[in-house]
Amino acid sequence: MARAADGDGKPVPRRLLAxxxxxxxxxxxxxxxxQDIVAAAGVTKGALYHYFGSKDDLLHEIYGxxxxxxxxxxxxxxxxDAPVERRLREAAADVVVTSIENLDDTRIFFLSMHHLSPExxxxxxxxxxxxxERFRALVEEGQRAGVFTSDFPANLVVDYHFGSVHHLGVWYRPDGPLSPQQVADHLAEMLMRMLRP
Structure with missing residues (x-):
């Protein structure tokens, strides 16, 4: 049976993931x-294997x-129900904010994803x-409507933005001069300026 590590009452899966x-x-x-993980979570190995089949299951869930x-x-x-430019801008900013708010998770994953099983x-x-693909569909919708330029292939637009997002773990620091929302607004505005005709 899993035991509470510190009496905080958090469910075992959450303690293991944390x-x-x-x-x-x-x-x-x-x-x-x-063993390091179960000791830190205050549970048994049996509890870990009950909720997660392996260490690589934990890695998968951290990113998932x-x-x-x-x-x-x-x-x-x-x-x-909003103009496509607004929907794309909000989506572009949101992925930056949520990535920064979960920076350890995304950093760990990109450094360690090669450890995952092939499946x-x-x-x-x-x-x-x-x-x-869902993000790209917004770009393509705006291009078809003439709201966004068609000078750039939608696939490259997506790769451009997500290249910036995936790189956040390398340079972003919580004690830096920009808040997560400010970084998100700058990156989203750069994307929109590139797309405007």
Whole structure:
């Protein structure tokens, strides 16, 4: 049976994910053992294997929870009753904010995704492709409507923006001069300026 680590009453899966995220960020995925994780979470190995089949399942879930949040939010922006320029701008800013708010998760994942099993790696790629395709559909909608220039292929526009997003883990610091929203607004505005005719 899992026991509470500190009496905080958090569910075991949340404690395991929090411990794994902290340890992977501090020591790296490959230098963190299952024993390190269960000790930090205050549970048994049996509890870990009950909720997560392996250490690579934890890594997959760390990134998956961020991607699910971002997908839900993108779907809401895309379906909103608003001009396409506004919907794309809000979606472009939101992915920056949510990435910064979950910076450890995204940083860990991009540094460690090569440790995933081939099956999980393929699954993550499919999930990310679905997100990028929904984002690209907004770009294409604006291009068809003449709101955005068609000078740039939509695929390159998506790669341009997400290249910036994926690079946040390298340089962004919470104690830096820009808040997450300011960074998001700047990057979204750069994207919109590129797309305006």
């Amino acid at each position: 411990a794994a995220t902290r340890l992977f960020a501090e020591s790296g995925y490959d230098r963190t053992s299952v 929870r961020v991607l699910r949040l971002q997908q839900e939010r993108l779907d809401a922006f895309a379906a909103a 999980k790696h393929k699954q993550v790629r499919a999930e990310r492709r679905r997100y990028h």
